[in-house]
Amino acid sequence: MSLRKSKHTFYGPVKDSENWFIINSLSGEADLIESDLARQFQEDTLQDPSPFIEKGYYMDEEKESSLFNSAYLDFVDQQDDGEIQIFYVPDYFCNFNCTYCYQEEYESSTAVKDQRQIIDAFFDYIDKTFAGRKYYLTLFGGEPLLDTEHHKKNIYHFLDRANERGLSLAVVTNGYSLESYLPRLKESSIREIQITIDGPRKVHDKRRPLRGGQGTFDRVSDAVNLTLQAGLRVNLRAVIDKQNIDSLPELAQHALDQGWVESELFMTQLGRNYELHSCQKDHEYLFTRIGMYEKIYEMLKEHPHILDFHKPAFSLSRFLAEEGELPKPLFDSCPGAKTEWAFDYTGHIYSCTATVGKTGEELGQFFPEIRLSEETVEEWQDRDVCSIEACRDCSVQLACGGGCGSVAKNKTGKILAPDCRPVSELMSLGLKTYFEE
Ligand code: SF4
Ligand code: SF4
Structure with missing residues (x-):
């Protein structure tokens, strides 16, 4: 030995x-x-x-x-038995004009007005392809809940098809027209509604205005209240960069004042604004992953109430603090084309939300004909810390999982490339926050 x-x-x-x-x-x-x-x-x-x-x-x-x-x-x-998240994009258009949106090239709705046939083909496809697996659906965009008659017809048709199958559903929305959809959403089995608020009114309105420039904070904040009152789970997301991070304590205070954080139905996530695709002409205000968490760590000293609003994972730290043990080894942190798939109204199939709608990233189509590029799908499915050469000898591999396949591909042109997570640095911050403070 x-x-x-x-x-x-x-x-x-x-x-x-x-x-x-x-x-x-x-x-x-x-x-x-x-x-x-x-x-x-x-x-x-x-x-x-x-x-x-x-x-x-x-x-x-x-x-x-x-x-x-x-x-x-x-x-x-576990991955083979795991639940699959299936996204459907009914439109890439959004009624907001967020300063950082990577989908900003979609100026107006390009979607097919009557999508009933496409939606039926989508359900036929998933019935067959994912038979015997556990899965749930997620409506994604652009903005999936636009307040027009034809958008509503499509979404209601989608909800009916999902309900017939007893499928549960999540929705990722900007929250602006959510109220008008709530009566119908309440009839479905809703996992969660993800709503984005980027800060207190002044900050949010500047970052997430309507296309006409008007502020949206009050209506979105009301939508959070109404959704919770309707008994539906809210996952509040804030997209963070150097332009809004200083307002995080105020956003946390707003959530506390509204009584959201007391609700069992309320959860939060902080999304790091990052260079996903072609956008972000000016990268200076973007945080690196560790940069964002270092800043939050410092802010917690002066504004500990942020932790009542959101407890950062700091890699494995929060899990360790809450569960008293480390999570199981993570051989793969990218669910793309394994436990995540994305479909859109054009009839195309993609690996996940990072690639959906991006020309050249199609894995196949489900409408009008069915075809799948087995070779590309296999490449996605093979991706883990054993198949990525750079990960094989990395000491944090089972905590990192190789990162995001799409980010790796954008950086290197290859899916089988690393997207490194600063695991040790994050543990250093998280262990201090959750174990020594
Ligand atoms: S490519 Fe990135 S965004 Fe897509 S599933 Fe993998 S980790 Fe998630
Ligand atoms: S830190 Fe980098 S090399 Fe290590 S497992 Fe993660 S992606 Fe691979």
Whole structure:
């Protein structure tokens, strides 16, 4: 038996602390240790390495590879049994003119006015393709809930088809016309309605105005109240960059004042505004992933109420704090063309929301004819930390999962390329926030 540091052990200093963290995402162990001990571990000069062996921070190669293989099989099994999220885009047009929107090239509605035939073909396709699997639907855009007669007809037709099949549904909306859809949405099995608010009124209205320039905050904020009152789950999302991050405490206060955070039906997410496709002419105001969380970490010191509104994941930290254990090894963080698929009104099929509607990213079509590019689908499906060469020897691979396939492809031209997550840096911030504060 030849013991050596496990390939999956990573460690580093906890932010603003004397302690270090040490984690092995294969053995599922995590500890805070004194910096002296960490240094000895780093230099392999521990007087008594037995606790480090017990926890799998040192592991012999054979044991490591057998643990790895069995965890990999479990992961693949779970992915195969996992629930699939299926998106449908009824229109790429949006009635908002957000300053950062990557779909800004869609000036007006290009959608087919009467989509009943396409929607029926969509349901026929998913009935057959995903038979025997668990799945749910998500309406996505552009803006899927536009307040015109023909949009409503299409959405109601979609809801009827979903209801007939007993399928549950999520909706991603800007919230502006949500109220007029609520009576019908209440009749469906709704998972959640995702609504975006980017800050308090002054900030939100500047970033997310109507096409005519008018503010939208009051109506969207009312829509959150009405949706919660209707008994539907709200996932409030704020898209964050350097232009609005300083208003996060005010947004959190608004959510507290409105009583949203007390509701069991209310949850939040912070979306980092990033260079998804061609847009964002001026990249200066975009955060790097770690940059955004460093800033939030600093803001929490002065505005701890942000945590009542949103608890950042800081990689594995929040999970560890809430569940008392590490999550299972993550061999693949990109669900595209595996447990996520996207379809649009043009009859095309895509891997996910990052590629949907993008010319050249089609994986096939479900209308008017069915065809699928098996080769490209396979490439998406093969993507994980074992197939991406750069990930194979990475110590944080089972916490990172290789990142986003679409971002990797935009950067390198290849799907099988890494999109690195600053796992150690995030753990450093998160362990301080959730364990030492
Ligand atoms: S490509 Fe990116 S956005 Fe699409 S499913 Fe993968 S991780 Fe998600
Ligand atoms: S994407 Fe980067 S950080 Fe993530 S597993 Fe691969 S090499 Fe490691």
